[in-house]
Amino acid sequence: MGNILEEIQSVYSEADRLYTQTQVEAALDQLAEEITAKLSTQNPLLLCCMVGGIIPCGCLLPRLDFPLQLDYIHVTRYQGNTAGGTLRWLRKPIIPLQDRVVLVVDDILDEGHTLAAIMEYCRGAGATAYSAVLVDKVRDHKQGSPADFVGLKTGNRYLFGYGMDYKEYLRNAPGIYAVKGL
Numbered sequence: 001m002g003n004i005l006e007e008i009q010s011v012y013s014e015a016d017r018l019y020t021q022t023q024v025e026a027a028l029d030q031l032a033e034e035i036t037a038k039l040s041t042q043n044p045l046l047l048c049c050m051v052g053g054i055i056p057c058g059c060l061l062p063r064l065d066f067p068l069q070l071d072y073i074h075v076t077r078y079q080g081n082t083a084g085g086t087l088r089w090l091r092k093p094i095i096p097l098q099d100r101v102v103l104v105v106d107d108i109l110d111e112g113h114t115l116a117a118i119m120e121y122c123r124g125a126g127a128t129a130y131s132a133v134l135v136d137k138v139r140d141h142k143q144g145s146p147a148d149f150v151g152l153k154t155g156n157r158y159l160f161g162y163g164m165d166y167k168e169y170l171r172n173a174p175g176i177y178a179v180k181g182l
């Protein structure tokens with residue numbers, strides 16, 4: 001246990017901070033404005049993608065001052081690793097999606113596999129589905145469509161903070177950071 005905590009501390013202290021907390025909060029304000037303009041009269045169902053979506057979704061909710069419902073979905077392909085693998089479906093939403101406007105909220109769009117699968121699932125269940133991500137990582141090969149609402153863009157580095165983890169730690173880091181060397 002000692003070793004992992006030392007590793008986390010050293011990753012944190014050596015990381016590059018790409019966006020400060022103030023910058024992320026400003027991006028969340030902007031994201032919420034765009035979502036409000038598009039969905040405030042649509043009685044949307046927000047789907048928080050666990051685990052990383054919990055912070056962006058939790059930050060957005062009080063900024064979305066109109067009627068909406070909240071449920072969550074849990075699909076994972078990184079499982080504490082810094083490279084993605086196969087998708088594992090751990091939890092589907094309980095609230096029916098048929099004929100609903102759904103907004104899927106996640107922390108990051110990276111290779112795109114996770115969001116593409118979730119959007120396909122939502123549309124297959126009869127929803128009109130939109131997506132919102134706090135971070136869109138700019139990279140060559142992306143699966144699926146771009147997100148409908150994007151907070152911030154980054155280069156192709158391994159990130160943590162505001163929901164994004166390094167080995168399941170550092171989701172709570174108050175800013176968006178890139179791991180040194182990754």
Ligand SMILES: O=P(O)(O)OC[C@H]1O[C@H](OP(=O)(O)OP(=O)(O)O)[C@H](O)[C@@H]1O
Pocket residue numbers: 049050051052053075076077078079080084106107108109110111112113114115165
């Ligand atoms: O665009 P992709 O390359 O598919 O990666 C993006 C997904 O990866 C992360 O989830 P992860 O599987 O790590 O689960 P977590 O939310 O529990 O960290 C992140 O929260 C996104 O859902």
Ligand code: HPA
Pocket residue numbers: 078108110111157158159160164165166
């Ligand atoms: O850069 C990342 N950081 C954390 N989790 C992720 N899931 C996909 N890409 C990332």
